[in-house]
Amino acid sequence: MSARKWSGALLALLFIGVPTTVTSQQHSHHHQPQHQHEQTQYMCPMHPQIVSEQPGTCPICGMDLELQGGTQHQQEVWVSGAMQQNLAIQTEPVQIETLRPQLTSVAQIQWNGNSAHHIHSRAAGWIEKLHVRSEGTQVTLGQPLYEIYSRELVVAQQDLLQAIRSNASQTLIHDAKLRLQLLGFAPQLIAALERDQTIRYRVPVYANHAGVVTAMNIAQGMYVEPGVAIMSINEIDPYWVIADVPEQYADWFLSGAPVQLDLPAAGVHQYDTVIDYIYPQLDPQARTQRVRILLPHPQGNSQVLVGMQVQATLFGAPREQVLTVPRSSLLITGHENRVIVKTAAETFAQRQVQVGHIVGERAEILQGLHPGEQVVVAGQFLLDSEATLLQARFGSTAQEAPHAHAHH
Structure with missing residues (x-):
C-alpha cells in the first residue's frame, strides 16, 4: 500500500472497529488543539540548555545565540489517547547528558616501524659464513650475524698494528682505530687486535639490536658492497596495532586517548593502552583513517604474532552537557534528519534536527530540539508518513491559491 493511501482514514484501516481519531490541523477547529506557530527562540550552539527569547551571547562560552525558530507553519497530526495506546506510541524526553564516544574496531598487529634496523656492510667483501640464514629468526643483542673477508678491513688492521709497533703518536693510533670502527669492526675486536696483535681475515659482524629478522637479502659466499642491504631486524617491543576508524568518527579520537x-588466542584480555599516533591521511577507497596503538611485547608470551587480528575498543573524549535523544527516534533520509515531537497530549509534529555524534543508543542533537520535549520512539513512522502527506497536500494548495486569485 502506498504512503498516500494512509492519509485521512490511515489509522482506521489498521484497526477495524476502532473509531478513527486521527485528523490534520490546517485550519482552526474549536475541538482540536492548535500548535501552528513556534515562539522565536535563541539558543547557544555549544550549550543547548541556554535558551533566550532575545538575541545575545551565551553566559558560559560567550558565543552568539543562534535563532532557532520563528513564526513558521507546521502540520500536526491529531491522535486521541485511546488510539495512541492501540498504536503503542511511545515517547521519551530530550535529555542533557554526557556522551562517552567509543568505537570497537578489528585491528592488526604489525612490526614497529620505528624499530626497524637495516644491516649493511661498511666494507666490500665476501660473506664467508652466515650465522643467520632465514627470515623470522630471532636474534639477541651481540649475537654474530655473519663473517666477512674484506681486503679493506685487512689493510685497516695492518695500519693500526703498524702505528702501535712504531710508537706513533696517540693521534695516529686514535685515527687508525676510528677508521676500523667506521668500517664496522666491533670495539671488542679492536681491543683483541691491540692485545694479540693478530690480524683477523674473517671478521665477524654482531647484532647491535635484539629482534626478529624480517628481510634476508644475501646467501653465504655472496660478494657485498656498502650499498647492499644484507638483512633487516625489527625490534619486537612494542608492537604496532593498526586500527581503521571510519571517516564519520575520525574527530572522536586524539593521540593519547585510551584504548582497550x-x-x-594469545592470552591478551582487556589490555589498557593508548593511541600513539593518528595518520594524517584518509584511505580514499575505504574512507577510513589509520590509528596506531602500542602493544608491549608480553614477556614470555610468544603467541602474539605479527599479522594477528585484535579487537580494539577506542575511547573518545567525553562530550559533556549535550542534548541527546534515543537513536530509535531518528528518521534519517537522504537529505535530512527529523524526529516526531509530541507537541500536546494528542498532537504530534515533524521536526527537522541536526545530528551530531551517535554513541550507542543515544544521538547528539545540535539543533532543532529543546530539553524536556517529548520525541516519539515507537510508532513514529506512521505519524511521519501522515504528516508528510498532509504537508504535501496543504503545501500544494497554498501555492495554487495566488494563481487562482490572479485570474479574477
Missing part, C-alpha cells in the same frame, strides 16, 4: 585491546 583483546586478543584471547
Whole structure:
C-alpha cells in the first residue's frame, strides 16, 4: 500500500472497529488543539540548555545565540489517547547528558616501524659464513650475524698494528682505530687486535639490536658492497596495532586517548593502552583513517604474532552537557534528519534536527530540539508518513491559491 493511501482514514484501516481519531490541523477547529506557530527562540550552539527569547551571547562560552525558530507553519497530526495506546506510541524526553564516544574496531598487529634496523656492510667483501640464514629468526643483542673477508678491513688492521709497533703518536693510533670502527669492526675486536696483535681475515659482524629478522637479502659466499642491504631486524617491543576508524568518527579520537585491546588466542584480555599516533591521511577507497596503538611485547608470551587480528575498543573524549535523544527516534533520509515531537497530549509534529555524534543508543542533537520535549520512539513512522502527506497536500494548495486569485 502506498504512503498516500494512509492519509485521512490511515489509522482506521489498521484497526477495524476502532473509531478513527486521527485528523490534520490546517485550519482552526474549536475541538482540536492548535500548535501552528513556534515562539522565536535563541539558543547557544555549544550549550543547548541556554535558551533566550532575545538575541545575545551565551553566559558560559560567550558565543552568539543562534535563532532557532520563528513564526513558521507546521502540520500536526491529531491522535486521541485511546488510539495512541492501540498504536503503542511511545515517547521519551530530550535529555542533557554526557556522551562517552567509543568505537570497537578489528585491528592488526604489525612490526614497529620505528624499530626497524637495516644491516649493511661498511666494507666490500665476501660473506664467508652466515650465522643467520632465514627470515623470522630471532636474534639477541651481540649475537654474530655473519663473517666477512674484506681486503679493506685487512689493510685497516695492518695500519693500526703498524702505528702501535712504531710508537706513533696517540693521534695516529686514535685515527687508525676510528677508521676500523667506521668500517664496522666491533670495539671488542679492536681491543683483541691491540692485545694479540693478530690480524683477523674473517671478521665477524654482531647484532647491535635484539629482534626478529624480517628481510634476508644475501646467501653465504655472496660478494657485498656498502650499498647492499644484507638483512633487516625489527625490534619486537612494542608492537604496532593498526586500527581503521571510519571517516564519520575520525574527530572522536586524539593521540593519547585510551584504548582497550583483546586478543584471547594469545592470552591478551582487556589490555589498557593508548593511541600513539593518528595518520594524517584518509584511505580514499575505504574512507577510513589509520590509528596506531602500542602493544608491549608480553614477556614470555610468544603467541602474539605479527599479522594477528585484535579487537580494539577506542575511547573518545567525553562530550559533556549535550542534548541527546534515543537513536530509535531518528528518521534519517537522504537529505535530512527529523524526529516526531509530541507537541500536546494528542498532537504530534515533524521536526527537522541536526545530528551530531551517535554513541550507542543515544544521538547528539545540535539543533532543532529543546530539553524536556517529548520525541516519539515507537510508532513514529506512521505519524511521519501522515504528516508528510498532509504537508504535501496543504503545501500544494497554498501555492495554487495566488494563481487562482490572479485570474479574477
